[in-house]
Amino acid sequence: MNLKGLTGKVSRTAFLPRLVADPIPFSTQKFAQVLHYFSLQPESAASKILKQTMEDCEAPAMEGEARYCATSLESFVDLGVSMLGQNIQLLSTELERETQSQEFSIGEGMKMVGKSEIVCHKMSYAYAVFLCHSIDKTDLYKVPLVGETGTRAAALAVCHKDTSAWSPKQILKVEPGTVPVCHFLARDTLVWVSN
Template sequence: MEFHILPIFAFLSVVVVASHAALSPEAYWKSELPNTPMPKAVKNLLHNEWMEDKSTSVGVGKGGVGVSTGKKGKPVYVGVTPGPNPFIYGYAATEDQLHDNPNVALFFMEKDLKKGTKMTLHFPQSTTPATFLPRRVAEKIPFSSEKMPEIMNYFSVKPDSKEAEIMKNTVKECEEPGIKGEEKYCATSLESMVDFSTDKLGKNVQGVSTEVDRETRLQKYSIAGVEKMAGDKAVVCHKQNYAYAVFYCHKTQTTKAYVVSLVGADGTKAKAVAVCHTDTSAWNPKHLAFQVLKVKPGTVPVCHFLPEDHIVWVPK
């Protein structure tokens, strides 16, 4: 199944009056993490126009929702991702996911994480390129199942439409309890993601994302090098389908993170973030990883590469 990006039909303008610093997620990053480089996944979700223009347009269309700044008026969209989120470990995989989801190729076993291993992988570009809203804007917009009628009205979304279903699913995933040993939080702004990650790991942290030379099709990659990141704890933040950038962030004590140098059959080079979970006993037995790798919960460490628009936070 392909991802679908569809045109916007309705826009709603939100006028925000605030100071330059309060409106700039980038300024908040620099104030809280002055010695931490911003990963590419974060830079790609920033809008320089926040510094110049005080208006924001939030748009919704058939099968897609998006946000644009008022200055250029170019919206970005949410794509329709088939099946449950494969990075939420309490979910069972659907039949469609097993056959059509590009994330299937991202799961592997820790024993394969060594130089010379060949893997067939696909690093799809983001299908949800919606950008960060400044926290002061995001906090004015409801984000809860109880407020869904208000949210639908706010975005001029028909309650029985496909875009309404996408947004409801994202909010529902954010509200469900985490699995045993998991601390979870949905960040609706870059500022709130920084706060959650530094609260769990301290301020001496770094954020890292996967970077690939160029988008390619499914192909064989060879591991050229593996570097383990500091510590055995991490906060991993996964980009969600929503009108603006929302990240599902979670922390477990049984997580190891690596930066893996890869070289594709066509010469494409990648620095891919790999996350390995050493205790999967609380995961759904029908989770996508178990069906792909043919293993049972709690038996072996399960790893996955992160798509380019996801972020792992680790101590320095």
């Protein structure tokens, strides 16, 4: 498999502390204020990216899903603790070294690492914003991978066992609810799991 999210560039935007992030508007209803804050023109490419991220964060959860956008480091940690308790750990895909895009094969030793997890996707924004969600009947796996150049990785993958509430647009070439859907997570996706 060629996993673009494994070898691609990782966003370097950093979390802001809550005291800095909370006063910054983060809402499509306050989009004019957002543009003013970041000194952006309404039709610029950057403004369209910011608006899309806010729209994604404001989208309603589907049945069986809890979702939240973390806009500060504290809100990110608070989310994990409020949903899973204090005995948690944060996981991400691990890549032995930076590498060019290449084919990867699945190695030996795949293991399940969670049944109650919060998957947090890093969004494109002026600072770190994570769209976090927990979907019922989803398992998390750590999968060893070996690249064609010998590069090793421990990739995270999720398997959604119940896709009946999904839109047909979310699933490729299968009807919602007919089969489980498994996929790898990008390297800048973070996952909270219970210890």
